[in-house]
Amino acid sequence: MPELRRGPITDRWVIIAVERAKRPSDLLSQDEKEAPLEPAECPFCPGNEAKTPPELFAIREGGGGANTPGWRVRVVPNKFPALEAYGELGRAGIGFFDRMKGVGAHEVVIESPDHRSELADLPSEHVRLVIEAYIQRMRELMRNHWFRYILLFRNHGAAAGASLSHPHSQIIATPIIPRNVRDRLEAARRYYDDKERCIFCDLLIQELTLGGERIVEESDGYIILAPYDSRFPFELTVFPKYHLHDFTQMNEGQRQGLARALKRALLRLKLLLNDPPFNMVLQTSPNPVPRPGKPGYWATLQYDYHWHIEILPRLTRVAGFEWGTGFYINPVPPEEAAKYLRGVKLPEGI
Amino acid sequence: MPELRRGPITDRWVIIAVERAKRPSDLLSQDEKEAPLEPAECPFCPGNEAKTPPELFAIREGGGGANTPGWRVRVVPNKFPALEAYGELGRAGIGFFDRMKGVGAHEVVIESPDHRSELADLPSEHVRLVIEAYIQRMRELMRNHWFRYILLFRNHGAAAGASLSHPHSQIIATPIIPRNVRDRLEAARRYYDDKERCIFCDLLIQELTLGGERIVEESDGYIILAPYDSRFPFELTVFPKYHLHDFTQMNEGQRQGLARALKRALLRLKLLLNDPPFNMVLQTSPNPVPRPGKPGYWATLQYDYHWHIEILPRLTRVAGFEWGTGFYINPVPPEEAAKYLRGVKLPEGI
Numbered sequence: 001m002p003e004l005r006r007g008p009i010t011d012r013w014v015i016i017a018v019e020r021a022k023r024p025s026d027l028l029s030q031d032e033k034e035a036p037l038e039p040a041e042c043p044f045c046p047g048n049e050a051k052t053p054p055e056l057f058a059i060r061e062g063g064g065g066a067n068t069p070g071w072r073v074r075v076v077p078n079k080f081p082a083l084e085a086y087g088e089l090g091r092a093g094i095g096f097f098d099r100m101k102g103v104g105a106h107e108v109v110i111e112s113p114d115h116r117s118e119l120a121d122l123p124s125e126h127v128r129l130v131i132e133a134y135i136q137r138m139r140e141l142m143r144n145h146w147f148r149y150i151l152l153f154r155n156h157g158a159a160a161g162a163s164l165s166h167p168h169s170q171i172i173a174t175p176i177i178p179r180n181v182r183d184r185l186e187a188a189r190r191y192y193d194d195k196e197r198c199i200f201c202d203l204l205i206q207e208l209t210l211g212g213e214r215i216v217e218e219s220d221g222y223i224i225l226a227p228y229d230s231r232f233p234f235e236l237t238v239f240p241k242y243h244l245h246d247f248t249q250m251n252e253g254q255r256q257g258l259a260r261a262l263k264r265a266l267l268r269l270k271l272l273l274n275d276p277p278f279n280m281v282l283q284t285s286p287n288p289v290p291r292p293g294k295p296g297y298w299a300t301l302q303y304d305y306h307w308h309i310e311i312l313p314r315l316t317r318v319a320g321f322e323w324g325t326g327f328y329i330n331p332v333p334p335e336e337a338a339k340y341l342r343g344v345k346l347p348e349g350i
Numbered sequence: 351m352p353e354l355r356r357g358p359i360t361d362r363w364v365i366i367a368v369e370r371a372k373r374p375s376d377l378l379s380q381d382e383k384e385a386p387l388e389p390a391e392c393p394f395c396p397g398n399e400a401k402t403p404p405e406l407f408a409i410r411e412g413g414g415g416a417n418t419p420g421w422r423v424r425v426v427p428n429k430f431p432a433l434e435a436y437g438e439l440g441r442a443g444i445g446f447f448d449r450m451k452g453v454g455a456h457e458v459v460i461e462s463p464d465h466r467s468e469l470a471d472l473p474s475e476h477v478r479l480v481i482e483a484y485i486q487r488m489r490e491l492m493r494n495h496w497f498r499y500i501l502l503f504r505n506h507g508a509a510a511g512a513s514l515s516h517p518h519s520q521i522i523a524t525p526i527i528p529r530n531v532r533d534r535l536e537a538a539r540r541y542y543d544d545k546e547r548c549i550f551c552d553l554l555i556q557e558l559t560l561g562g563e564r565i566v567e568e569s570d571g572y573i574i575l576a577p578y579d580s581r582f583p584f585e586l587t588v589f590p591k592y593h594l595h596d597f598t599q600m601n602e603g604q605r606q607g608l609a610r611a612l613k614r615a616l617l618r619l620k621l622l623l624n625d626p627p628f629n630m631v632l633q634t635s636p637n638p639v640p641r642p643g644k645p646g647y648w649a650t651l652q653y654d655y656h657w658h659i660e661i662l663p664r665l666t667r668v669a670g671f672e673w674g675t676g677f678y679i680n681p682v683p684p685e686e687a688a689k690y691l692r693g694v695k696l697p698e699g700i
Contacts, residue, residue, distance in 0.1 A: 006579055007578050008537070009534055009537050009553075010530075010533055010579070012579060012676065013579075013677040014677060014679075014680055015679045017682075017683070022583065023690075024690055027623070027665040027666070095560065096552070096556055097578050097579075155669045159667075162669075174675070179676040180360075180673075180675055184359055199359065203357075203446055206445045206446055210445065227357060228357050228446075229363075229364045233372065233377055234374075272374055273374055279669055279673050312673055315377040316377070317509075317510075317511035318511065319503075321501065321520070323629050323631055323660075325501055325530055326362065326529040327363040327364060327365065327524075327529065329364075329367070329432050330364055330365065331372040331377075332372050333368050334366075
């Protein structure tokens with residue numbers, strides 16, 4: 001079972017695969033390319049359902065049995081999970097060191113039966129089904145009170161860490177609130193404590209009133225923004241213009257709007273940058289867990305957070321400077337990125 | 351001139367190359383490989399001194415003029431600097447946003463005249479000359495009170511972000527203390543305030559008394575350690591066993607010991623993992639800058655920090671999970687990594 005570890009100097013948790021440890025030669029034979037599987041071999045293609053663990057959820061509008069073809073979106077456990085769902089956390093200290101069992105969940109959302117259709121290519125009605133699957137699985141995982149945060153992300157392209165090319169997203173439930181998430185929550189709460197306003201809502205108002213030079217588009221209740229402090233060239237954030245802390249609480253119309261905004265953002269990147277590798281990460285409020293003595297400390301306060309999706313194209317390498325300092329060198333100002341992305345001609349009617 | 355930016359949500363500074371902005375096509379034509387330059391073309395090879403900006407420092411034991419062959423280690427300004435040395439910082443706010451001019455310095459330490467000899471290959475006497483060059487340049491940069499931190503790092507291999515294969519390190523002086531560095535300084539200071547002992551010294555004692563399963567070797571006053579919370583497979587830290595906050599204050603014997611320890615650590619990785627790509631980062635105390643009203647806040651307190659060098663092999667990809675959470679999945683427990691690395695047979699007498 002994997003182990004979560006933290007040392008005394010940095011507030012950084014690491015998942016160590018204690019049992020399925022790799023030998024040096026395993027790491028070296030790892031190819032830099034995605035597994036170039038054809039559909040017949042691909043575990044995510046219809047007809048190969050037996051190659052994955054049994055499904056957790058599927059959207060089958062035409063009916064059909066579990067683990068058979070006919071699905072449009074399918075969610076399965078990750079065959080090689082980073083964290084696993086086993087009882088107690090087993091928190092322990094060894095001197096300076098903190099550790100606990102790698103309790104969690106790791107699921108794969110297979111976005112479409114089609115081996116080659118990305119979110120950017122699918123009709124926005126299909127993207128809405130993918131969002132539906134995200135929400136259903138996240139809500140299910142939020143019922144487990146060991147899980148403090150439910151992380152949704154997507155890797156596209158080998159340079160962004162994708163190991164299978166069939167379009168899929170991943171959901172990982174973690175027994176701690178990750179550092180990067182906590183930093184954001186704390187910044188938002190400090191601001192709310194002071195102003196009784198949402199920092200993200202205020203940020204969007206500022207972006208709109210500053211002339212909109214970092215805004216790629218506004219559509220259906222969403223703003224696609226190239227952030228002022230973009231770490232990566234052509235980095236984008238998809239922000240809801242309405243205030244909502246918890247991604248899973250979107251209503252029907254908001255989900256439809258997101259499907260369209262997300263597809264449009266990804267298609268702009270794909271057309272401008274020739275299908276670049278990217279990571280996509282959802283930032284949302286943590287699981288509202290009751291904690292003895294700390295009633296609702298991280299229970300979601302509906303006013304102090306505002307979910308958003310980050311899209312991080314991976315066109316530059318992260319090197320020693322970034323690892324050493326935690327700051328980034330970005331050769332493309334977000335104002336330029338937004339200008340190029342606004343200029344992309346999207347097909348009519350999408 | 352580059353610009354430093356910070357947004358309101360995360361305490362993260364980004365360097366934006368405002369003027370030399372890249373177009374989308376520049377990013378796409380970027381090859382994933384290192385420039386496969388032969389020595390005749392390489393700007394870092396002897397005879398090509400005119401291809402770099404004029405040198406800042408060189409070690410020429412046999413004499414010879416500046417910017418001519420005969421050097422053993424040579425330091426030049428980076429031709430494409432991330433930060434540049436120009437007067438005032440120009441700190442400014444635009445609503446939520448903080449920015450300042452990209453004031454700093456960016457230098458390249460050419461480690462050897464030989465196009466192909468890595469630190470792992472060079473005699474430890476030569477590595478000592480490289481360390482000498484690091485210290486001389488860092489001391490010089492520390493005299494500039496705009497500079498709050500002097501970052502020394504090294505990228506090896508294209509996957510680790512190296513763009514030229516001739517062995518070299520880089521030094522960047524920044525006008526802020528980077529986030530990752532500040533986190534460590536604060537952790538060390540909190541511990542010292544409580545215990546009046548150095549957290550790193552205590553950590554090393556703990557590693558030695560816990561049975562040494564993460565220790566690769568002890569030699570000449572240094573410990574080569576696979577850290578308990580290693581982010582990357584075969585990650586190593588080179589710690590001085592003696593207490594010293596500031597890398598540039600090492601005495602002669604300590605420099606000699608480091609040359610040998612560093613060469614041995616890198617050679618173990620090279621032999622075990624077939625010359626893996628890696629990043630190397632020095633963690634040291636910040637520039638002791640007098641600040642009005644905050645006397646010596648970050649002035650180096652000689653008891654609360656302890657310099658060390660991190661070596662981060664890049665055998666796995668950093669993907670959406672890591673960007674989203676700031677925690678890492680490592681498929682090789684450091685205890686296993688240390689065992690493999692201890693088992694590497696080094697040549698006699700190095």
